Amino acid sequence: MSQQLELTIEQPAYGGAGLARHEGRIVFVEGGLPGSRVLARIIKEEKSCLRAVAEKVLDPSPHAAEPFCAHFGTCGGCTWQDAAYPAQLTWKRDIVSEQLKRLGGIETQVDDTMASPLERLYRNKMEFAFGPGQGHGLRLGLRERLNPGRVLEVETCHLMPPLAMDILRTVRRLTLATQLPPYFARTGTGAWRHLVLRHSEKSDSWLAQIIVGPKTPFKRLSSLVETLMDEYEQLSGVVVGIRRDRADFAIAETRGKLVGEDFLEEDLDGLTLRVSADAFFQTNTRAAALLYAKAVEAANLTGEETVWDLYCGAGGLTAYMARAAKKVIGFEISEPAVEDARTNAAQNDLYNCAFVAGDLKDAVARQKSKPDVVVIDPPRAGLHPDTIEILHKIAAPRLVYVSCNPSTLARDLGRLSDQYSVSSVTPVDLFPHTSHIECVATLVRRDSL
Template sequence: MQLRKGDTFELDIDALAFGGQGIGRIDHFVIFVRGAVPGDKVRVRLTRKKKDFAEARIIQLLEASPERIQPPCPYSGFCGGCQWQHLPYERQLFYKKNHVMEALTRIGGLESALVHEPLASDNRFGYRNKMEYTFATEQWFPPGNPDEPKSQTGLALGLHVPGSYYKVLDIKACLLLEETGSRILTTVRNYAKESRIPAYGIKSHAGFWRFLTLRHSRALDQWMVNIVTADRNPDALRPLAAQLSAQFPKLKTVVNNITRREASIAVGEQELVLTGDGLLLDRIGPHTFQISANSFFQTNSLTVAKLYQTVVEYAELQGSQTVLDLYSGTGTIPIFLSRYAEQILGIELVAAAIQDAEKNCAANNIRNCRFILGDIKERLTDLRVKPDVIVIDPPRVGMHPDVVDRVLALRAPKIVYVSCNPATLARDLALMKAQYEIVEIQPVDMFPHTYHIEAVAKLVLRKFF
């Protein structure tokens, strides 16, 4: 069958891809279908055709899979925040484990790796402590009545439509954030509309309102509001900050980040504190962390404690070891390990992250952690310390091959690898498997209703090395 973009046809969905798309096949040719579930029979329209695969969207659900449920969110399927609300949570965990195992087998050649059942998120909804919303000059509407417009000129504040940088869905609430966050979202949207000050145009790069970032400290039940604008205009924002503070007693601070860069990043070159001190405190386990508007902090405060506890268990520290932590960020893993090790050395490329790490150590009275600023592959070349355990928590792209080589050269007895991407986890473990035994891997679900999955791997140096 010769397939062309725009073709419509029936398709049986038999698998689920990492990325959340259902998989169907015509004469063994793979077709990815967003929003489809294994067991669905669907009529689809081809939207993209490549040499080895195609993409399609559902135009009619002919037979629903027994696995399919009704999503609780009215924006499900049209919003980029979730991909799997139409799957029961137990099946989400099943597919996430499968994705880890498939990556290990297909990419890493690690068919015999022991992969445990995923540790479930403590909360299915309301688990995020941070949400970032985008302002736009045009509201995009989900497909419904064919006579209704697809978009409408006017300020929008919401989340991007999957696969579209320019379309913003003007949402009223997000179930991944606690309900107070949605009420703050509504107040900010109403104020921005009434201000008559234009939103920033994603294409025109003109306008004022750019992003709204909300942070929530679950431990203290306090909130931070960060309004990101294209220009400095405190007179326009102070009345909003005052209104928010009066309306929401648990709002601790309101800040204004200002960025003139065209890149769609909700971080400013300047920051103006409008109310409070510009900081939020949160806890993970017994430890307290200070969070500024642009600090990196794990977005699921409750479940990340399970991930860090797994790191502690896999490291098997007895109090006398030296730990090397690569990609140490704001110091959360070193702080968790500090009571079990003699000394911990973290290496991090971002200066602001090291500053946060040092502040967090001071706030928790931790004195056996120190941090080195610089490129990891260069710093490992100059390293004078011989680590007993190396903890690696890289970004989604995984480790650079030069970093892998330098890690292997250290011949540490044990490595604990923390990953947010099964594909790069498998690739990096494959590069280390000749020298290290992959003992076990523990997936941790930090992001219910999405395809994302974290995993912690325990590696032990082989005896002949």
Template sequence: MSRRITKTTCLDLDDFGKGIVRIDDTTCFIDNLLPGEEADIETDFKYGKLAKAKAINRYNDSPDRVHPECKYYPNCGGCQLMHLSYEKQLEYKTKKVKELLHKFAKLDVEVYPCIGLENPTRFRNKVQKPVRFDNKKKKIKAGFYQSGTHNLIGVEDCLMETPLSNKISNLLVSLFEKYHFTPYHEDAQFGLIRHILIKTNTNQDQALVTLIVTRSDIKGIKDFAKELMKKIPQVVGVVLNINTRKTNVILGEKDVPVFGHTKIQDMIFDKKFLISTQSFYQVNSHQIETLYGKAIEFAQLKKTDSLLDAYCGTGTIGLCCADKVKDVLGVEIVADAVHDAILNAKINNLTNAHFIKGDATKFILQSDKHFDVIIMDPPRKGSTPEFINAVKRIAPERVVYVSCDPVTLARDLALFKDAYQIEKVQPVDMFPNSMHVETVCCLIKR
């Protein structure tokens, strides 16, 4: 392996928030480096190929650089952009969406400025942390993996979490010690506690705690749950999620109630929603109404419209639209999510909203129902050519695409653009201080 040090200047940021530098004919991507900053870059080449590159000395600071508030940054891998001013983070995300749409979809469309938060901290309503034993400090820790590794950084006060989530997380770790609940050993693949999952509502008066464990027969688990709920009354329930798989997948398929409730309740606009361990729910409570408000605005809903909510999850978007249309039909492949969606419609007395379990593509191809509008909110991997072709076949007047990954969004819009005009593109910052961005797109039939 050959090592060299080169003084050079950062040219731009890549899609992951890393600084881009050119050394001879090699493009390098450098953590914690901003455009215009000059630095010594240490590169290691193995068999003629770049193995790794990092900045070992920075000569100047960009005017856009800020001092990160978080004491764990940049070691913790949860955030990538905390050294960049929030105003510039929003500009970066707007530019990122525009450039990716051009690169992968050959679309040169106006991208509206990314909508941010007044305070880009303390926003996450869902937190999941690995639990491990700290061999140096001889105690249990919970936190986040260092970027690109499985080295766990113990985190006691994450600035992206709410104070309630941090309080619960820290108490859980101390209770694990008290009740002798052993953390999972990833390499040896033994131990009890793999992850903790904490969900809170917007008002911070309800929290659901799920322990991802390797078995359900845990001595003292009910006393553990009672003590947790007594010390933090906002915790309304404790659930075990059983995961025996030898993989990095966090949640298993089976949930076992321990004590208290298995769901918490939140509000979006004037609608109530129940949230369980397996429920998908937008993680940024302060931006949900902004995101969904844009989706509803772009859908241009009328009282005579039939709306298809594809990849509907627990029905949050469709139910927020129900008062504005003739009827809503949600389609979702996950049975637990469909069950929650039906329950959410019931508690909101929405009789014009219905949900079915099934593959959205197959449903469209087999159904003879006409839809005026389709709202689609697929997972990070995006949609499929089969689904997009099915949508084009039934030809609704409007399609609203809500995406959490602009790369897969661009790929999918490239398949839509022969039949639909991409009219509006609105990024929304659901994940401040990270490279991630949510995007709402309005598609009008040509």
């Protein structure tokens, strides 16, 4: 397991590692940039591959760049900060193409990756984790790259506007002063789980959400929340959310306390959108406008079509579609998200929108007509087999699949390939300096070609 190998990194792999080969076996090398030769240490042996960490660069990649953050390499927030941005865009396109072919059996031309308008300070939301510190101490920061069970106390971050770090340091100080421990998933005990910060570029206002475990003594949090609000006039609100599920996601299940507002408003290409503390909203506002515009283009709307948006969330993409379609119906399981979606449609005078809350299968079954276009923007896990079945029954002439995970995109397109042909795939970069990839894929029914 401590063996060192000299390896040449041949290409990028999904997830951010570099792919090399040793004696016929594939080796995934963390920190290995394509085109470089590295001295790597094997850290794990699997049946089909080896996993390694680059410990020394022997010959640098022609695409190497100087990292701009002191935490790079240890922090898990960025994986490609040491690579030139144009190379990152090329690698993302190549990864999408490889995943489609290998996992979905789909060979199609993948367009060049659309660049993010901002390469730094582009995030409108970040999730920070709490963890144990020395003794009875407390850490608040980001997960380490090679040890995600450990929290790194970041002091700088170039992905979000600088005030994020000021608020983080204040929350770290205030939570430490309570002497309440971090949450431990193994036992389900402890208090502090996550800090989620949102920022509105439109108003330059902020929203802070502190997520805690269910056994937290909430009376001891009141002064903390109020102190945080008092210290930052830019904060529109502070929300305390409770998460009982032990899975490590920064998603509250119920609310414990609120001071101020529980939402922000953002402008997206002329649309004013309300974003609540728990709502899904693309984390790169300016690139989200490119993503949504690409999705509208993929829908090929003339103004006469009915569009169904099957994972509409707070209705951002639904609103985009509504400006070019005859009618749009958004489907979403979350009641609070649907309330946001209805508010967003109303405040933008989009009266051709309707929203249906509830289980997708039941909601679709109640519809008396069928759509011309179906838009799907699922979570990272992709489409449930039931949803694939629903899409086959709907049999819309055109599908627009917005994906945040090229591997599940490839799998799902493969499952739909008996009825649909993939006519275009365009990656859109919402996450510079990371390996995360968004895509817009256009599918056309084979019997309509």
